[in-house]
Structures are given as C-alpha cells and as structure tokens.
Amino acid sequence: MTVTDSSPPPPGRDSLIDDLLWRGLIQDSTGLDELRELLDGGKSTTYYVGFDPTAPSLHVGSLMQVTMARRLQLAGHRPLLLVGGATGQIGDPKESAERTLNPPDVIAGWVERIREQLAPFVSYTGDNAAQLVNNLDWTGEMSIVEFLRDVGKHFPVNKMLAREVVRARLETGISFTEFSYQLLQANDFFELHRRHGCQLQFGGSDQWGNITAGVDYVRRRGAGPVQAFTTPLVTKSDGTKFGKTEGGTVWLDPTMTSPYAFYQFWLNVEDQEVDRYLRYFSFRTRDELEELAKATAERPAARLAQRALAEELTTLVHGADETRQAIAASQALFGRGSLDELAPETLRAALTEAGLVRLTGELPDVAGLLRDSGLVSGLKEARRVIAEGGAYVNNNRVTEVDARVSATDLLHGRYLVLRRGKRSFAGVELGE
Numbered sequence: 155m156t157v158t159d160s161s162p163p164p165p166g167r168d169s170l171i172d173d174l175l176w177r178g179l180i181q182d183s184t185g186l187d188e189l190r191e192l193l194d195g196g197k198s199t200t201y202y203v204g205f206d207p208t209a210p211s212l213h214v215g216s217l218m219q220v221t222m223a224r225r226l227q228l229a230g231h232r233p234l235l236l237v238g239g240a241t242g243q244i245g246d247p248k249e250s251a252e253r254t255l256n257p258p259d260v261i262a263g264w265v266e267r268i269r270e271q272l273a274p275f276v277s278y279t280g281d282n283a284a285q286l287v288n289n290l291d292w293t294g295e296m297s298i299v300e301f302l303r304d305v306g307k308h309f310p311v312n313k314m315l316a317r318e319v320v321r322a323r324l325e326t327g328i329s330f331t332e333f334s335y336q337l338l339q340a341n342d343f344f345e346l347h348r349r350h351g352c353q354l355q356f357g358g359s360d361q362w363g364n365i366t367a368g369v370d371y372v373r374r375r376g377a378g379p380v381q382a383f384t385t386p387l388v389t390k391s392d393g394t395k396f397g398k399t400e401g402g403t404v405w406l407d408p409t410m411t412s413p414y415a416f417y418q419f420w421l422n423v424e425d426q427e428v429d430r431y432l433r434y435f436s437f438r439t440r441d442e443l444e445e446l447a448k449a450t451a452e453r454p455a456a457r458l459a460q461r462a463l464a465e466e467l468t469t470l471v472h473g474a475d476e477t478r479q480a481i482a483a484s485q486a487l488f489g490r491g492s493l494d495e496l497a498p499e500t501l502r503a504a505l506t507e508a509g510l511v512r513l514t515g516e517l518p519d520v521a522g523l524l525r526d527s528g529l530v531s532g533l534k535e536a537r538r539v540i541a542e543g544g545a546y547v548n549n550n551r552v553t554e555v556d557a558r559v560s561a562t563d564l565l566h567g568r569y570l571v572l573r574r575g576k577r578s579f580a581g582v583e584l585g586e
C-alpha cells in the first residue's frame with residue numbers, strides 16, 4: 155500500500171469500506187488496503203462499471219451494480235457508467251454455450267435504452283458528476299493491426315486459457331470471438347484510465363477474470379496501478395436463480411415488468427433472505443437496518459422488512475407515484491383498500507400477475523366465473539365455496555350460490571376481481 159498524507163476516516167461506521175464489508179458487498183478485491191486508500195482516503199476516486207446490451211433492459215440482477223454505482227457516488231466518488239456498444243457485439247463467454255450474435259442495429263437500439271435506464275441512478279452535477287460512456291467510441295475505430303499489436307501483445311494465452319469460463323468451454327468449444335472478449339474489457343479499463351483518470355472497476359463476481367485481466371493490462375501498458383473489486387452473486391436459499399419468477403425475468407423496464415410485479419417480487423422475498431437483500435440493496439444506514447431487523451423479528455407476520463425493501467426499490471426504479479399505486483393495488487387486491495380508486499393500468503398490471511381471463515359476450519354467473527378463472531376446479535366446488543362464504547367479487551362477499559354480476563359491477567367498465575378466501579385471486583376482463 156502506498157502511503158498518503160490525507161487522513162482516512164477511522165475504521166468503523168463512517169468508513170465506506172467498513173459499511174460495504176458489513177453489507178457483505180465485497181467478494182474479491184485487489185486488496186482492502188488499496189480500496190480503503192481510494193475510497194476512504196479523503197479524495198474523490200473515478201470508478202467504472204460496465205453493462206452489456208444483451209437485452210432491451212437491465213434486470214434486477216443488475217441492481218447490485220447500479221446501486222453500488224450510486225452508493226460510491228453518494229460517498230463522493232465519480233462514476234463512469236459504461237454501456238458496451240462494442241463488447242455487446244462480441245459476447246462475454248458464458249459457461250454453458252456460445253452466444254448467438256444479435257444484429258448490430260438491434261444492439262445499437264438496446265444501447266440507447268440501457269443508457270436511458272441507467273441515467274437516473276446517478277447525478278450529473280457537482281465535482282463528482284457521473285458520465286455515461288460507450289466502449290464503441292474507442293473500440294470501433296481500432297484497426298485489427300493495432301488491436302493485435304498494442305492490445306493482444308500483452309495477453310499471455312496460457313493465462314487466458316486458465317480462466318474458469320474458458321476452461322469450462324474448452325470441451326464444448328469457444329469461438330475466437332468470445333475468447334477475445336476479455337481483451338476488449340481490459341482495454342476499456344486502460345482507455346478509461348487514460349481518458350478519465352479512472353482508478354477502480356467493479357462488477358459482479360463472474361467478472362473477476364475480465365476485471366483482473368484489465369488490472370494487469372493497465373500495468374503492462376505502463377500505467378496505473380488501478381484497483382478492482384467484485385460484488386457477490388445474489389443467491390437464494392432454495393438454490394433457484396435470483397431475479398426470476400414464474401413469469402420470467404424481473405426487468406427494470408416498466409413495459410417489460412410492471413411496477414406492480416416489480417413491487418410484488420420484493421414483497422415475496424423469503425424471510426431467510428430479506429435481511430441480506432436489504433443490506434445489499436437498501437440505502438438505509440446500518441443503524442436503520444438493524445432496527446428494522448429487530449422490529450421484523452418481533453412481528454414476522456407483518457413482513458416489515460419485505461415491505462421496506464419493496465417500497466424502497468420500487469421507488470428507486472419506478473418513482474414514488476408508481477410505488478404508491480403498486481402498494482394501493484396490493485392492498486386492494488387482498489381486500490384492504492378500495493379497488494375503485496386504482497388506475498386502470500395498475501389494476502390491469504396487478505390482475506395480469508394474478509391471472510387474467512378474457513371473456514366475451516354474456517358473462518356467466520359467479521360460480522361460472524370462479525371456474526373460468528381457475529380459482530376452483532368446477533361448478534360444484536364453486537357453489538360450495540360460495541355457500542361457505544369464501545367467494546368475493548370486487549372484495550364483496552358473494553352470498554347467493556346463483557349470483558350474477560351486472561354491468562355496474564365492472565371496474566373501469568371491463569374488469570372484475572375474483573377472490574377465493576384470503577389470498578387467491580384472479581381477474582376477469584370483459585372484451586368486445
């Protein structure tokens with residue numbers, strides 16, 4: 155470690171690194187002393203994190219990097235958010251198989267969308283104003299001779315082969331294209347160091363190989379030293395992949411995953427996981443999180459931690475208005491609030507999550523609706539549920555076994571909310 159004369163804050167709750175360690179956010183690093191010097195040394199450090207356009211939107215898995223970028227900026231450091239207009243056209247090798255290349259114009263469209271999506275998570279004013287960068291700007295213009303001479307010469311192939319993903323792919327095969335990916339990411343670190351004074355890169359734990367390749371490369375080019383760390387892989391206790399639901403990937407784009415579904419994703423986090431996720435993703439202080447954990451432990455049924463997590467992250471990604479509506483919809487659907495006050499888009503999003511059946515023509519009676527929506531297996535069961543007082547239309551208990559709905563029952567002229575018991579519900583949409 156190099157000695158500096160700036161006095162770092164004492165280790166403890168005020169230190170950024172100690173906070174990151176307490177949160178469990180640092181998996182690998184080039185050295186904690188080096189990180190302390192950059193991040194707790196009393197000066198502003200320029201850092202970067204990259205996102206490849208492999209889809210039209212980022213997903214909840216990327217939130218780890220997005221919130222980390224925000225966290226470091228809030229502590230006074232300067233973010234460079236890189237979107238991989240070049241690397242996205244090459245494809246970071248996955249262990250499973252070679253990627254299919256997407257057409258360049260499709261990737262260019264995704265670059266734009268992801269830039270716009272990333273933009274609001276950081277601030278563009280002050281000494282540590284963020285900047286969005288695209289590696290196509292320096293990679294696109296490089297000639298093949300330049301690339302092989304200036305970049306490739308610094309990469310020992312034996313080291314590249316030893317990398318875990320590459321090793322995993324030696325059996326099944328890996329193209330030269332994907333094999334070369336790490337050179338591009340390494341060169342990004344060098345270019346950002348030289349152009350913007352970038353001294354630190356972070357990424358997910360699967361990025362450690364690419365990132366250290368960059369650290370070595372910057373040194374071999376006679377620059378640096380530069381530092382790096384990775385965040386842990388977000389795991390689930392049942393072994394399934396974080397960030398997926400029955401409905402598929404949970405995206406940040408509201409047209410791909412509704413704010414309601416996004417809110418529900420966090421609300422449904424398991425008790426064993428919620429404290430860890432709060433430490434990973436929340437901007438509440440350690441004291442606040444410890445207090446919340448205590449309150450949650452005292453009254454687990456209230457799911458205070460899940461609510462806090464869902465509310466904070468939905469607000470961060472979708473804003474306060476959408477969050478208010480998602481909360482109102484969640485409450486109203488479970489019978490604790492008014493369905494009439496929900497905006498049609500919110501109601502529709504919520505019912506789509508629950509299972510929305512479209513019916514045309516004459517509506518059947520309530521028993522028929524319960525059957526058509528899948529809440530019961532047949533008319534016999536439907537009548538029994540009604541007779542036992544367990545069937546609701548728009549939160550009103552149905553008392554007559556042969557009850558029917560009328561046009562005035564329809565919410566926004568076309569929706570019905572059916573509920574069986576406390577927790578199972580489904581939607582009906584009346585079409586033309």
Ligand SMILES: N[C@@H](Cc1ccc(O)cc1)C(=O)O
Binds near residue numbers: 339
């Ligand atoms: N390889 C990173 C994205 C990335 C691209 C270029 C970089 O310079 C940095 C990071 C990923 O797949 O997540």
